[in-house]
Amino acid sequence: MPEIPQPVLDEIKHRVDMAALVSEHLTLKRSGRGFVGLCPFHEEKTPSFYVNPERGSFHCFGCNAGGNAFTFLMRMTGQTFPEVVRELADKVGVAVPESRASQGQDRLAEVNRLAAELFQVILHESKRGERARAYLEERGLSEETIRRFGLGFAPGDGWVDKLRARDVSMGDLKRLGLMSEGRSGPYPLFRDRLIFPIHDLSGRVIAFGGRAIGETKGPKYLNSPESPLYRKGHHLYGMDLARDEARSRDQVILVEGYMDAIALAQAGMTHAVAVLGTALTADQLRLARRFSSEIVVCFDGDEAGRRAALRAFPLCVDEVDLWPKAVFLPPGEDPDSLVRGGGTAAMEKLIAGGQSLIDFFLDDLVGPDAGVGETARAASTMAGVLARVKDPIVRDKLVRGAAGRLGVSDGALLQAARKAHREQRRSSASRSRASGAPDRPAPRSEPRSGRVRFSSDAEMVELIVCDAGVAERARREGALEMIEEPVLRGIAEGVLARRESDEYFEPLELLPDLPPAMAERVRLRLDEGAVGEVAARAADEWFARHAARSASGDRKAIIARLRAAEHRGDDEAVRAALEALRSGASLPPEQTPAVAEEAAPEYPPGLAELPPEDPPGFAELPPDDEYDYDPDPDWVPDGS
Secondary structure (H helix, E strand, O other), rough: OOOHHHHHHHHHHOOOHHHHHHHOOOOEEOOOEEEEEOOOOOOOOOOOOOEEOOOOEEEEEEOOOEEEHHHHHHHOOOOOHHHHHHHHHHHHOOOOOOHHHHHHHHHHHHHHHHHHHHHHHHHHHHHHHHHHHHHHHOOOOOOOHHHOOEEEOOOOHHHHHHHHHHOOHHHHHHOOOOOOOOOOOOOOOOEEEEEEEOOOOOEEEEHHHHEOOOOOOOOOEEEEEOOOOOOOOOOEOOHHHHHHHHHOOOOOEEOOHHHHHHHHHHHHOOOOEEEOOOOOOOOHHHHOOOOOOOOEEEOOHHHHHHHHHHHHHHHHHHOHHHHOOEEEOOOOOOOOHHHHHHHHHHHHHHHHHEEHHHHHHHHHHHHHHHHHHHHHHHHHHHHHHOOOOHHHHHHHHHHHHHHHHHHHHHHHHHHHHHHHHHHHHHHHHHHHHHHHHHHHHOOOOOOOOOOOOOOOOHHHHHHHHHHHHHHHHHOOOOHHOOOOOOOHHHHHHHHHHHHHOOOOOOOOHHHHHHHHHHHHHHHHHHHHHOHHHHHHHHHHHHHHHHHHHHHHHHHHHHHHHHHHHHOOHHHHHHHHHHHHHHHHOOOOOOHHOOOOOOOOOOOOOOHHOOOOOOOOOHOOOOOHHHHOOOOOOOOOOOOO
16 A cells, blocks of 8 residues: 655655644743753653754653654644644645545545535525524524534435535445435435534544434434444544543543533533444544543443443453543433533532442442352453453553452452463364364454564564565565564564555554554654665565574474484485585475484584574674563463
């Protein structure tokens, strides 16, 4: 898949005034040849955030965040790499080449924009929008709020013809889900509905939600289907408007419906967003986490709300940063009715009394009067949850908290979790064999974030991340099969899959997913321009080392066969082995004798002239201990 050309990225970085860009988001003071300020990525009272305008980079000596203009804007706004590239390119006057796919997406986004503007005109200026205007007035929404969220109205007919008159094709309307195919032909999806435009973080209209007004047939709420612009479960309604306040308050409030988020925003809680009428997803939690360390999820106070909270727990059990706070609304209340009746104070009081979702899960798992049998069953359930946890720090935190709550020892709970983990692995392997699938897991769509040591293979993974040419060579020449460490192979598989699936792959987007030490090395490689010819030469050396290592292994095997042949007195096999050693070739299978297990005689004459066992270049490798190493990041070692 094509990437944004490196010369284009270099030109953007060259033209961007790094100090001016950062100053748009925080206050900087001159310090020598650079600038300093309070880091926006962690709490601090003494400035440790340093901007180097000459290099176009930033670095925080407090939290170790660092990068260039692209990474800074990505972290501040939550936008993707292509989005910040286009934003900065527009700002400094650099043209970014567009692919066919991106041009197609821009065309679809333009269709959505035209539709959203049409719906707004109908709501505000047409007689057909009277019912929707009366409904919004009844709900207490101000004109300012209505226009801020871009609300509109889709009448029962006519609006599609107006879009067609603006040269919008029927094919694009169908791809966006604005038109559906029925038995009697195509028909508009939204009819007699109040329209809620759904935006991505860059402000593009990517989808719509519609609420039935009056006697409209069908469900009360209807959402756009998935399209090239919109993937369900990956977006949050109102996040484009809420992100600045969320970052300022360090809190995001997740509610269920559009009107709930709008009502909270009108009441002054502009950091509220909605989950778009779907079940809460891990991607939505990750999106909220970009802007805040505290995520508050509002659930209904009835039994259905409790079940929803319990279903949400597995989404964040393996990512400590995603543990949200659970807030249960009073029976019969929703956020809209709560703030209308008691103001923001009522909502803030509810949030202050909320509890971590992990605490709620444990409280539900074992009550205060649980007997021995109930406690044992609860411990078994928790062991099954712990068995899925990959991060050892998260696992340790969960074990300590859960063991105390369950009244069992840390060791007993950990032992049960180990057993559950082994059973899950066996069960997964059995299902794979039954379905005919290979036991080896499929390549990950995202890199694994475990701890790894530095090695020759780690260097190759970093090169695959940094350079498209090396990545293509690695795929073509089977480099993954040469990487022995499963963690490194998993990262490389994920990166190659990401490169193939992303039209605009950018290495900087992967830094949060890589192990910290590896991420830092990748960032340094990119900052120093260690791509192109530099990366290609490093890859040449890596493949040469592996070829030498393979040749060394073949040589050892031939020597063993030579010894066995001499021990048996097989002159023909001895001659074949000596010839293979001299020529560097491998023995044909039909000439490979079985290796005798008994002791072999001394080396035959001439072996002293053989090349050394260690291939060239290994002496120059960095030490193995530069990275911490966890031999099995998926689990702690067996044994107490």
